[in-house]
Amino acid sequence: MTDDHTDDHGETAGMSEAELARHAEKMAKKKQAREKIMATKTDEKGLIIVHTGKGKGKSTAGFGMIFRHIAHGKPSAVVQFIKGAMVTGERELIEAHFSDLCQFHTLGEGFTWETQDRARDVAMAEKAWEKAKELIRDERNSMVLLDEINIALRYDYLDVNEVVSFLRNEKPYMTHVVLTGRNAKEELIEIADLVTEMELVKHPFRSGIKAQQGVEY
Amino acid sequence: MTDDHTDDHGETAGMSEAELARHAEKMAKKKQAREKIMATKTDEKGLIIVHTGKGKGKSTAGFGMIFRHIAHGKPSAVVQFIKGAMVTGERELIEAHFSDLCQFHTLGEGFTWETQDRARDVAMAEKAWEKAKELIRDERNSMVLLDEINIALRYDYLDVNEVVSFLRNEKPYMTHVVLTGRNAKEELIEIADLVTEMELVKHPFRSGIKAQQGVEY
Numbered sequence: 001m002t003d004d005h006t007d008d009h010g011e012t013a014g015m016s017e018a019e020l021a022r023h024a025e026k027m028a029k030k031k032q033a034r035e036k037i038m039a040t041k042t043d044e045k046g047l048i049i050v051h052t053g054k055g056k057g058k059s060t061a062g063f064g065m066i067f068r069h070i071a072h073g074k075p076s077a078v079v080q081f082i083k084g085a086m087v088t089g090e091r092e093l094i095e096a097h098f099s100d101l102c103q104f105h106t107l108g109e110g111f112t113w114e115t116q117d118r119a120r121d122v123a124m125a126e127k128a129w130e131k132a133k134e135l136i137r138d139e140r141n142s143m144v145l146l147d148e149i150n151i152a153l154r155y156d157y158l159d160v161n162e163v164v165s166f167l168r169n170e171k172p173y174m175t176h177v178v179l180t181g182r183n184a185k186e187e188l189i190e191i192a193d194l195v196t197e198m199e200l201v202k203h204p205f206r207s208g209i210k211a212q213q214g215v216e217y
Numbered sequence: 218m219t220d221d222h223t224d225d226h227g228e229t230a231g232m233s234e235a236e237l238a239r240h241a242e243k244m245a246k247k248k249q250a251r252e253k254i255m256a257t258k259t260d261e262k263g264l265i266i267v268h269t270g271k272g273k274g275k276s277t278a279g280f281g282m283i284f285r286h287i288a289h290g291k292p293s294a295v296v297q298f299i300k301g302a303m304v305t306g307e308r309e310l311i312e313a314h315f316s317d318l319c320q321f322h323t324l325g326e327g328f329t330w331e332t333q334d335r336a337r338d339v340a341m342a343e344k345a346w347e348k349a350k351e352l353i354r355d356e357r358n359s360m361v362l363l364d365e366i367n368i369a370l371r372y373d374y375l376d377v378n379e380v381v382s383f384l385r386n387e388k389p390y391m392t393h394v395v396l397t398g399r400n401a402k403e404e405l406i407e408i409a410d411l412v413t414e415m416e417l418v419k420h421p422f423r424s425g426i427k428a429q430q431g432v433e434y
Contacts, residue, residue, distance in 0.1 A: 020335060047426070049432070050418075055413040055415075056278070056411065057268065057281070058274075059281075060277075060278040060285075061281060063281050064307075065432060067281070067284055067306070068306040068430075068432070068434065069431040072431050076431075089284070089289055090281075090288060093288035097314060117241070118232075176431070176432060189419070192419060193419065193426065195419040196415050196416065196417065196418060197272065197418050198272075198274065198415055199270070199413065199414040199415075201413060201414050202410065202411060202412040209260050209264070210260060212264075213289050214359060215264060215285070217285065
């Protein structure tokens, strides 16, 4: 839980001994309060996790969770809805080392402005969704990552009601499903357990820097 | 570049043939425009990358980039400034399989409300920063991840001016440095090339769900 810090300010620099003692006391109280809260968090369930927003890190953090699953020896699967010609690093690494723990399916055909053929885009998205359903229904998978599915939903290549209804009614209780991509639909956010919006604050493309190996792909 | 989509709306559902043809033309123009823009992005340089905000995925996306480096056979290193007792999955996986490509150093001692000893926190943060400088100076490393350094900076365990000045003046030109953690200081954002704010939209702890293996750690 590296991401879960309190919002109190650290203002101990240059404190007197009495002040430091009060600081220690305050921190002890905070620890107690935190432990009390955490003790109420006892349930486990498979989460519907959405990474959206215009910033970086939506797919990267999704793959990070897949690597966590691999680290713990838990089976998982990835369906890429949009072929990221550039997101090949993760696939190569997983296929070379961990193909027994993680299935990798790339069914998308590139962005719409590259294919310029809506019927084909719809067919590919439906094929990817069929595969996704099969992998989610398979209870051996502890996590299924639907990479860039939000793009397919946004362009109505897939019906969001169909996806929402499947996740609500057919997802096994303990299976985590991660859905990434910009412009996540409201219907999806509504049923999700964990939603993070990656917001773009600053981007190097603005200063003429190209996508680089190990960073963007 | 899976994260880089245009903001045009997909409204082709139920279009006539003439409309579909216009759609194809529009997409072709968009592709052209995109290629023209991308052609101006020709430089490569080591980036200063910051992941901040209250949402999930800051560390996870950082580790995702480390895995990309591993996938491409590029050497990298990780310094954890705050011992995430729970972020052990990545370390175990890297140490078991890729220790030749990625060095992993955990020097932090837990959150301040757990240690309750400011002098010790400062000493540990300084030790971690010394290791970080050594790893960044070593030009063999293509990327160095300073996980949760923002926490140490925010509590003034480390001087942000010292960190900023080092990154500005001593970071090798081609080395990427990733700095994660909430409340990134303004001085750091100022010199960064790529800044993403992970914003919390919805969190399962609110409904009594605890941190789970493969998701949070």
